[in-house]
Amino acid sequence: MTLKSLTGRTALVTGAGRNIGRAIALRLAHDGADVAVHYNTSVAQAAEVVRTIEGAGGRAFAIAAELATLAGIERFAESLKGTLAERGASGLDILVNNAAVIAEGGDTIAAATESSFDRIVAINLKTAFFLTQLLSPLLKDGGRVVNLSSRPSEVAFPSGIVYAMTKAALNSLTKSTAKEFGPRGITVNAVGPGVIETDRTVPRMLVTQEARAAIAATTALKRIGLVDDVADTVAFLVSDDARWLTGAYIEVAGGAGI
């Protein structure tokens, strides 16, 4: 029995109750990390993630927070510190900024309202910024930050215009924090999924066989991406193998649009 690669490490995955965040939490726990499964409204789902991890012999705990305001982020950071200390951890090894929203109404230049704009910016960008700021003292030397970006950060995406802007801004944040944290041996990278089959994308983009075929056809590998496809790349970025890779945007889209 070989020692698992992340044994003894602690990880926080925001938005880990469902979809890509859930898959990342499961994978990091599989690799041996003690995983903080953050959720906001997905109470039952987060509990299920923790049960699944524990059932497989791993370690995890659920931690709730509304991250749309700075006060919420501050409370969350304090609570996380306390829980990690209770679990015997001296700090945080891995931060995965995954939580994000897309506009409920329609995220176009014509339809966006101030409140929809502010909410997308708050959760997709401001949360990652302040969470990274507040957890920085807790992050151990040699640690890892992974920011979940998106392929629309690199291409025109008028049907999700503000979403795309926040993800492009997240790529910029990734580069600056990589430089800032580099002397501590902490790497910071962004991962940019294409269309991934989740409970968000299925009703919006993957309802019919025709729609599915059209999305699959835009990729080089001719299929639709799965949450595990993304989680497995994140697992590499938080591993020792990725120690020389920082400030990068890694597209995980099956060769979409190349």
Next chain:
Amino acid sequence: MAEKPLSGKIALVTGASRGIGQAIALRLARDGARLAVHGSKGAEETARAVEKAGGKAVSLAGELSTLTGVDALAAAFKRQLGQRAPDFLVNNAGIQASPNDTLERLGEADFDRLIAINVKAPFFLVQRFLADFPQGGRVVNLSSQLSQIAFPEQIVYSATKAAINSLTKSLAKELGPRGITVNAVGPGIIETDMTRDRLLGTEQMRAFVAGNTALKRIGKPDDIADIVAFLLSDDARWVTGAYIPGGGGARL
């Protein structure tokens, strides 16, 4: 004992007699792959190091500056490995022509040689194996950080690496329907005998190079080999057509 992730696979690494190529070969062997290690005069030392570590390797010689040499390498691979194409092809062999690689100084012979070894050889090596790459195969092309920036001190070397990035994308699209991924890795300055005297000769030069990276050290061949190992693994199945920088956050 868990089965190694690359057990049963055959990898061909060009330019594997030293430096980054040698480190890639050793890492892939550790992951269980059977190695064909190429060098212009063979890569016996690398093959012995692989065998010594408990792996399997054969050394293949071939001068990649001519298509005849590329054909000979492809033929030697088929003959000695008993498989028509490798599961994993790592196009690593490359040359530099500094200090002559400037707009003012570079002559036609050096220009043609840079193109021949850095671009033409990977292109035709892939072409020779094209029909026979197995489903789920992998191609990794060694690019360079210089492919992304202005670097008049190595003007054509940089251009050849930008061409490799373009080849990577087109091949990724071409081979994607067969489940084959193609990616480029772009190292920054890595400590090898290609760079040691020229770029890392003094303590001041070493400090300058390290200072240019976010991680404040000089890259090592293993740093790159470990990224290549990921790209060849099943974990990387949804990454294709990508350029992955391997510069420790240089020039961010």
